[in-house]
Amino acid sequence: MAGLHAALATRLQVGFDTVAPGWDPVLRPSSQAGTDFQANGALSLAKQMGQPPAELAAHVLASVDLQGVAVAEVHRKGFINLTLERGFLAASLAAAASDPRLGVDSVEVPWTVVVDYSAPNVAKELHAGHVRTTIVGDALCRLAAFAGHHVVRENHIGDWGTPFGMLIEHLVDIGEELGARELSVGDLDGFYRQARAVFDASDELKERARRRVVLLQSGDPETLRLWRILVDESMRYFSEVYHRLGVLLTPEDVVGESFYNDLLPGVVAELEAAGLLVDSEGARCVFPPGFAGRGGEPLPLIVQKSDGGFGYATTDLAALKDRFGRLRADRALYVVGAPQRQHFAMCFAVGRQAGWIPDGADAVHVSIGNMLGPDGKIFRSRAGEAVKLIELVEEAVSRAAGKVQEKSPGLSADEQAGVAQAVGVGALKYGDLSTDRAREYVFDWDRLLAMEGNTAPYLQYAVARIRSIFRRGGIDRSAYGSGRVPVTLDGPAERALARRLLGYEAAIQGALETWSPHKLCTYLFDLAGDFTCFFENCPVLRAATEETRDSRLELCAHTAAVLAHGLALLGIEAPERM
Numbered sequence: 001m002a003g004l005h006a007a008l009a010t011r012l013q014v015g016f017d018t019v020a021p022g023w024d025p026v027l028r029p030s031s032q033a034g035t036d037f038q039a040n041g042a043l044s045l046a047k048q049m050g051q052p053p054a055e056l057a058a059h060v061l062a063s064v065d066l067q068g069v070a071v072a073e074v075h076r077k078g079f080i081n082l083t084l085e086r087g088f089l090a091a092s093l094a095a096a097a098s099d100p101r102l103g104v105d106s107v108e109v110p111w112t113v114v115v116d117y118s119a120p121n122v123a124k125e126l127h128a129g130h131v132r133t134t135i136v137g138d139a140l141c142r143l144a145a146f147a148g149h150h151v152v153r154e155n156h157i158g159d160w161g162t163p164f165g166m167l168i169e170h171l172v173d174i175g176e177e178l179g180a181r182e183l184s185v186g187d188l189d190g191f192y193r194q195a196r197a198v199f200d201a202s203d204e205l206k207e208r209a210r211r212r213v214v215l216l217q218s219g220d221p222e223t224l225r226l227w228r229i230l231v232d233e234s235m236r237y238f239s240e241v242y243h244r245l246g247v248l249l250t251p252e253d254v255v256g257e258s259f260y261n262d263l264l265p266g267v268v269a270e271l272e273a274a275g276l277l278v279d280s281e282g283a284r285c286v287f288p289p290g291f292a293g294r295g296g297e298p299l300p301l302i303v304q305k306s307d308g309g310f311g312y313a314t315t316d317l318a319a320l321k322d323r324f325g326r327l328r329a330d331r332a333l334y335v336v337g338a339p340q341r342q343h344f345a346m347c348f349a350v351g352r353q354a355g356w357i358p359d360g361a362d363a364v365h366v367s368i369g370n371m372l373g374p375d376g377k378i379f380r381s382r383a384g385e386a387v388k389l390i391e392l393v394e395e396a397v398s399r400a401a402g403k404v405q406e407k408s409p410g411l412s413a414d415e416q417a418g419v420a421q422a423v424g425v426g427a428l429k430y431g432d433l434s435t436d437r438a439r440e441y442v443f444d445w446d447r448l449l450a451m452e453g454n455t456a457p458y459l460q461y462a463v464a465r466i467r468s469i470f471r472r473g474g475i476d477r478s479a480y481g482s483g484r485v486p487v488t489l490d491g492p493a494e495r496a497l498a499r500r501l502l503g504y505e506a507a508i509q510g511a512l513e514t515w516s517p518h519k520l521c522t523y524l525f526d527l528a529g530d531f532t533c534f535f536e537n538c539p540v541l542r543a544a545t546e547e548t549r550d551s552r553l554e555l556c557a558h559t560a561a562v563l564a565h566g567l568a569l570l571g572i573e574a575p576e577r578m
Contacts, residue, residue, distance in 0.1 A: 003103065003505040004092060005037075008070065008082060012039055015060035020045055029499070030081060036070070036499060039080040046078060053078020084499075090487045093498050097558045098483030102565055104505040106148030111330035113144045114152045114323045118242075118249055119336070121158035122234045122256075123167050125189045126241050127386040128379045128443075129337075132368045134389075135432045137335035138247045139517040139570050140366065146569055147512055152327055155249050156319065157238075159231050159256035164216055165209035168226045170195035176229060183233035189388075217261075231256075241390050246425055246571050260318035264310045267318045268303055274354055282306030288349035291342070301346045316347050320363060321356045333515060335366040338438060366515045369440040371432070379443050392428060399449055400424035403457075408578060415577065422573040423449070423457050430456030433570050434521040454525045456572055459563060462528040464578040466560040470553070473541045480550075481557025488551045493534040497555055500530045504562050508569070517570060524566045531559045 005027060012025040026041040042057035049056065057074045066072055070082045096103030117137020120126045126134075137153075145151045170191070171179040182191045199205050215223040235251050242249045268284065271277050276286045278300075285300035293299055303314050323332045334344055344365040351357045373379040380386060401420035404411070411419065431448040434455075435441040451457050470477040479485070489495050500523075507523035510516075540556060543549035564574040 004084070004089075004499065004502045005506050007092075008037055008039075011064055011066060011069065012041075012060070012080070015062070015064040016041055016045070018063045019049075019056065019060060025080075032081065034083065035073075035081040036084045036495075037082040039082065040078075042078045042080065084495075086489050086495075089495065089498050089502075090489055092502055093487055093489075093558070094483035096483070096502060096504075097481055097554070097561075102504055102562055103502065104146070104508055110148045110150060111144075112150045112152065112328055113331045113333065114154055114327055114329040115141050115144075115333045115335065116154045116156050116319070117141075117333075117335035118247075119156045119158070120234075120238055122164075122231050123183065123188055123192050123195075124158075125386070126238060126389040128371060128389065128392060129386065130389055131392065131428075132371055132432050132437070133335045133337065134242075134245070134247055134249075135429050135571070136366065136368060136437050136517060137333075138249070139429075139433055140333065140335065140512075140515055141248060142569050142571060143508060143512055143517065143520070147508065152329070153249060153253040154255045154319075154323075155253045157231075157235075157254055157256040159227075160258040160261055162209075162213050164227060164230070165211075165213035166195050166199045166205070167192070167230055168212050168216070168223060169205055169208045170198060171226055171230065173198070176226075180229055180233050183230070183237060188234060188237065231258075241393070244390065244393050244425075246429075246573070248571075255319075257312075257315050260315050260322065263318040263322065264314050267314055267321060268310075270321075271303060271317075271350070271354060276350070276353055277303065286350045286353070288346050288353060290349065291346055299342075299346065301350055313343070313347065316344075317350060320347060320351045321354075324351070324356050324358060324361060324363075330361050332361075332363045333366050334364065335368060338367045338369050341365060341367055364515060367438045369435075369438050372440050372442045374442060374444065376442070393425060395445075396428040396448075397421055397424035399445060400427065400457075403449060403451075404578070407451075411577065419575045419578055422575045423460060423578070426456035426460055426567070426572040429570060429572055430459070430521065433517045434525075436518050437516055454521065456567070457578075459524055459528055459567060460572070460574050461578050462531060463560050463563045463567070463574040464576065466531070466556050466563075467576060469540055469556055475553065477557060480553045481561050485550050485554040486547075487554050488548065490548070491538060493530075493537040494552070494555065497527075497530045497534045497559065500527050501555075501558055501562055504566070507566075520566060520569065524563060527559065527563060527566075531556075 009025055009027045012027060016023040016025055023045055024041055025039045027037055027039045030036055030038040042060060043053050046053040046056040054074050054076055057078050057080050061072055061074065061080060068085055069088045070084045073081045075081055115137055118130055118134040120130055141151050141153055179191065199209060212223060216227055235254060239251060271286060277284050278287055280300055283302050283306045284304040285302050287298045287300055291299040301313050302311055303317070305311060320332065323329045336344065348357070348363045351363060357363055371379045397420050400423040401416065404416050404419045404423065408416065408419065427448040448455060449457055451461060467477065489498055503523065507520050511519040534555065538552055540549065540552045543552055567574050
């Protein structure tokens with residue numbers, strides 16, 4: 001079903017089309033008491049046409065059918081104020097409540113959306129630097145899939161290149177069994193540091209590692225077998241971390257650098273055939289238009305190095321070509337840190353020059369800002385080292401467990417553990433997702449786990465509190481929230497809550513339009529705030545009449561459903577009790 005905003009905008013568009021076809025009604029929620037929406041499109045149109053805004057707005061309204069939908073009033077300055085009819089609002093709410101999708105339509109034309117996110121390196125730890133890309137990427141996959149798009153998850157792990165000569169030789173030296181054990185229990189950093197220390201101190205190992213890289217790149221079976229041990233054990237550990245974090249990535253989603261290795265010569269050949277390659281200081285480069293250095297000189301994207309080798313830019317071009325070719329992507333999302341902005345912009349420009357990105361399709365760098373510590377610098381441990389992602393998860397759950405034990409001592413030990421897991425992981429995720437993804441944010445445990453403000457615990461508690469209303473009243477919750485119980489919407493707090501509930505579709509659309517999960521977070525926080533206002537002003541179990549009580553219970557159940565569903569789209573669980 002169309003949301004309130006879309007329903008009104010469609011009707012108003014008919015009137016504006018009589019004056020200027022396609023003119024935007026500029027419909028916004030109203031901040032004026034007693035009205036629900038405000039259309040401001042007549043102001044700019046009147047200025048362009050040289051007419052009085054109020055006169056033009058009245059002319060527009062004359063062609064708009066709002067019968068049974070809203071009462072419209074033209075403000076003397078030319079705004080069109082709209083107050084929804086109570087019956088229309090109640091009927092729209094009932095339709096949304098009865099819909100398994102809570103009033104959110106699937107997209108009419110679904111895309112294939114390929115999402116590149118997380119991307120750890122084999123034999124290296126998933127650390128705090130992977131937190132945001134992993135969490136944001138997972139939320140975008142959930143949102144896009146719910147909207148009706150075909151989502152392809154791609155974990156572009158670093159599993160190829162010269163460091164693997166060193167790592168394979170270290171594996172040989174310490175023994176496969178011990179090496180696999182170190183990797184599988186999550187001591188990836190330890191394994192890598194040991195290999196690096198020996199490598200730096202031994203010319204003999206450096207020579208062995210060099211020869212091993214040659215064997216790896218030439219497809220030597222034994223070397224590939226040893227390489228596969230490193231990859232498989234690392235992925236086994238990564239999968240455990242993803243599971244603990246509640247992220248949907250699996251080993252089947254891995255499409256690492258090695259996958260593209262055989263495609264790299266073809267990429268170079270195609271760019272050469274297209275006349276895009278330029279020799280520059282021995283390297284073969286593409287100079288996409290619009291990119292310049294500080295001195296104004298054109299910037300190159302190096303496709304083949306002077307020694308004949310390929311760099312990560314070549315791999316990224318091969319991945320781009322593969323995603324729009326083999327996978328037929330309509331949108332390819334790269335959920336990667338903000339410092340890579342220029343690199344991806346250049347890759348995308350070259351992809352368009354080469355004809356790999358079809359008309360109507362798009363590659364998008366979903367830019368991710370840094371996570372900072374209290375000192376305003378990149379988040380690290382007190383010892384100055386990168387913080388393991390699994391350690392963040394474990395600390396989040398541990399801190400949440402302390403709060404749950406203090407605030408909910410009546411829960412059983414198993415219930416407390418389940419709530420702590422949901423609250424801790426939810427707090428870690430929401431602290432990230434509620435921030436504009438492109439901005440840096442300061443990581444603060446107290447803020448993330450606070451029961452007030454725009455946090456996951458606040459929203460999770462809002463759901464639990466609503467559910468407790470039914471338990472306290474001994475009321476079957478399943479009888480409410482499905483649109484079967486009439487809603488009366490007598491007071492302003494009830495109307496405000498109903499309007500907000502009917503904005504769920506627009507919130508999801510807004511998040512997907514810019515690939516920004518924080519827009520859904522803002523909506524959920526506002527919805528919880530509207531519910532608090534409703535609950536404080538509209539007695540539920542002690543309502544004056546049974547009809548009013550049922551109406552308010554229906555609003556309660558509908559609100560809990562939307563909050564829990566929205567949190568689930570962010571990958572966050574809403575516990576039954578807290």
